[in-house]
Amino acid sequence: MDKQSPKILFLGSNVTIYNMPVKAVSLLDEGSLPAYGYNPGDDIDLLAGRISIENGRLEQCLTWLASYLADSELTPRLHTLTYGPEKQVYQIFRKRKGLARQNTEHGWFMVKQILPAEGRGSTAAPFVISDNDPRTISNNNGMLLIDDSGVPPQVCDDVVKLNPGLWCIAMGISVAHWQQWADKLGENFTLFCRLADLETTRMEMDASVSWETIVAMCLRALRTEEVGLWDEHGGRFRCHIIVEMFPHGLLYVGPDSTFFRYRKGCLPEKSSARHKGSVPCYDTLVTSMLAMNTMRRGGFGFSRNFFFDFSKRVLLNWQVLYEHGYYFNDGLEFPRLDFSPTYPNGLPCSFIDNVPDPTFIELPTLSPNFDATLALVASQMWNSEKKKALRTFFSPGQKKKSGSGNHGCAEIIVSVLHYLKEEVNRGKGFDPLPVFQIGHLRSTDPAEIDPVITLHNVMDSYVSRKNVLRPLCIGVFGPPGSGKSFAVKQVANVISRKFEGDPFNFFEFNLTQFAEPDEINSAIDPIRASVAQGKIPIAFWDEFDCRYDQHEFGYLRYFLPAMQDGVTYVHGIPYHIGRAIFVFAGGVKSSYEGMEELLCHDDPREAQMVQTLKIPDFMSRLRVVLDIDGIEIDDALLRDAVSPAELEELRRILLKRAFIIAHQMQTHWKSAARKTSGLLLRLLLAKYKFGARSIEAVIEASRAADRLVYGLPELIAPSAARIHAQWRVELERKIDRVRKVKGLRAVW
Known part of the structure; x- marks a missing residue:
């Protein structure tokens, strides 16, 4: 075989794709159009141009490859x-x-796909080698x-037998039925599959909103007998x-390694919204890129450096296609x-792994410990x-690294x-971190991100629904000052961007200030008035679990x-109240788990009281529950x-504090050019009495x-600071000595 002119076979299902551009027009505007039963004021769809025809995904691969080969x-x-x-x-x-684009002729997205009536096949597609030209x-x-069958x-x-040393890149509409190819070709075989192929076959794929869960489910699904590749x-x-x-x-999964890359600040998109549309040729773009690299290398080479570069180029290309x-x-x-x-230098592998990249994950080889996680x-x-x-799934080696050295907690404090x-000081300090942000709420904690995204999805669905029967009820739990209302407001702010004006009105009520239940109805009056004005009120019922009539949760x-x-x-x-969101913020119970424990009383009298207070009825009417962790640092975490x-x-706690401090400084100290390390260290380590x-x-x-420069002299005096904080001065001095030893201490 000629290495300078490789011979490549494209083998695929016999599929014809008809791409139809349509536009919506008004019969009144287009007065010359025949009505065909429509009313004069109706909007109808017309073809916006000729119908283009593709010979399936096979032709898409050839088209992409031709653009690379040029x-x-x-x-x-x-x-x-x-x-x-x-x-x-x-x-x-x-x-x-x-959308602003350099070329106005782009911007067409698929909004509907009509598939063949026969659906997926259950037997192997007919292909007889002897019927084809042996050359x-x-x-x-x-x-x-x-394969589209x-x-x-x-x-x-x-x-x-006919192609010794053959490498093969395969893509289908199912992840199953490829075992024979994998057994025969081994590491010369690469299967490219879509996430939807795993989801639609229900192979171990469940609800997920974070990268950690979706990657774990993919690994679990790919190891099933139904897939047959494990x-x-x-x-x-x-x-x-x-x-x-x-x-x-x-995601890449291979015989010896597993790698994953995601776009910074982005979470999984399960499907394209109907109003947004999709780009159906995104999958063939990747297989063609891989084919190009494989032809150049003479085979597959899924090393860490290769996939680091390849995955980065794929996401960059996808972004262009997506937009x-x-x-x-x-x-x-x-x-x-x-x-x-x-291709910054005209060649692949141009992105060199020379800086830490929090969006590129190397998962450990499968083992009993990793399997349990x-x-x-x-x-x-x-x-x-x-x-x-x-919290450990994407950073299994970080624990060992974090505990290195002789300074114990000091190294963690210095790094944060x-x-x-x-x-x-420069606005780029959090860039090396895998930060997810919704509004002004930032976090690196997937256990915190998951419920916040769930809250966003449920609220977004509720406000977009045509008709609602009742208010959306949300439970938010956490220590005082943990940011319960802040989290909900940031989610609401993000959702409000979809509307021309802010659709929300915020109301806050503290039930400890209520003297009797009738005041609840009085508080709902302005909520109903807000609905009548076309707004969506968000009512915070703070300390909903306070005492009334000598009972908590009264x-x-x-x-x-x-x-x-x-x-x-x-x-x-x-x-009738109308479309509204009720947020119940706990004061007695700092977590929803504490509420659940109320349902498990062994004492019959306590169990009966729980029923009398209607606690189970209340809990059953909540649609989303959000637990917000506090920011208290236990002294035990600061030992040597x-x-x-x-x-x-x-x-984790220090990073959460750092995000809060940075946000508050941006809010209240915008004019300050620089903040000293001493000032930041004091704020980072303090004992706070009321959280955020x-x-x-x-x-x-x-x-x-x-x-x-803002330093310690600008900080509030101790006589006033004692209301909210107690400084850990001795620990500050210890950290300062560590920074001096490491050569990190500067004038500011």
Whole structure:
């Protein structure tokens, strides 16, 4: 075989894709159109141009590859074969408005796909090697196999005999039925699969909102017998597998390693919204990129450096595709996009791994310990064990690293102090961290991100629904000052961006200030008035679990009519509340788990009292529960001898404090050019009496003088600081000595 001119076979299902561009027009505006039963004021869909035709994903691969080869020295010999009866697929595209693009002819996205009536096949697609030209089917260096039937042709033995040393990149509409190819070709076989292929077959894929859970579920699904690519005896995968998570994630699983990359600040998108549309050629873009690299290298080489570079280029290309869509020139055409920036030096592997990248994850080899963590992360339970597993899943080696050295907690404190200092002084300190942000709420903790995103999804769905029966009821728990209302407000602020004006009105009520239950109905009156004005009120019922009538949770039963039926009673007359969001913030119980414990009383009298107070009825009407962890640092975490797990806990709390401090300084100290390390260290380590509320109070009350540098002299005096904080001065001095030894201490 000629290495300078590799011979590549493209083998795929016989599919014809019809791409139809449509536009919505008004019969009144287009007065000359025939009505065909429509009313004159109706909007109807018209073809916006000619219908373009593609020979399936096989042609898409060839088109992508041709665009790459145009700027390459490679001159491969490409041959194409199809198999099976013709299947026709119809794709309807609309132009997405409101996006700024360099080329206005782009911007067309698929909004609907019509598939063949027969659906997926249950038997292998017919393909007879002897019926084809032996010169085409033999002596190939590589092959791209694109199956759209559901079961690929099982002719691997014959193909391998005719093509010694063959490498193969395969893609189908199912992850199953590839075992024969994986067994025969081994590490010369790469299966590219879509996340939707795993989800639609229900192979161990459950609800998930974070990268940790979705990656864990993919690994669990790929190891099932139904897929058949996991060698149980050898404890490894039989071949290479790439799972797309368009447009923000890419997973590689192989015989010896597992890598994952996601786009910074982005979370999984389960499907494209109907109004947004999708770009159906994103998957063939990746297989063509991989084919290009494999031709250049003469085979697969899934090393860490290779996938670090490859995955970065894929996500960059996907971003361009995701933003620009298809091209239109009298009809839909394949995207005409410039991908040259993803080859900075004109060659692949241009992105060198020379700086830490928090978005690139190298998972450990599968082992009993890792399997136990994976099972917890992929599970559908939610408890302290699940949270612990989530926090370590993407950083299994960090524990050991965190505990290195002889300074114990000092190294953790110094590292977080560095992040905070760079952030408040230069605005880039948190860049090396895997930060997720929603509004002004920032976190690196997946156990905190998961419920916040769930809250966002539920609230977004509720406010977008045409009709609602009752208020959306949310429970928020956490220590005083943990940021319960802040989290909900940030979620609401993000959702409000979808609307022309802010759709929300905020109301806050503290039930400890209520004298009797009738005041609840009085408080609901302005909420109903807000609904009447076209707003969506968000009512915070703080300390809903306070005492009334000599019982904790005494007010709960008076909320039930509003929560269940969406009505409030005034003098016995029911009034409909309308679309509203009720947020119940706990004061007695700092977690929802504490509420659940109330349902498990062994004492019959206590159990009966729980029923009398209607606690189970109240809990059953909550739709989302959010637990917010506090920011208190236990003195035990600051000892010289601490366990790796304790160091990770300290790091998590310090980072949460750092995010709060940075936000409050941006809010109250905008004019300050620089903040000294001493000032930041004091704020980072202090004992706060009222959580995040105390951090805000200390920063707000300190002198906001128009100075170049803010240091300890600008901090609030001890006589006032004692209301909210107690400084850990001795620990500050200890950390300062460590910084001096490390050469990190500067003038400011």
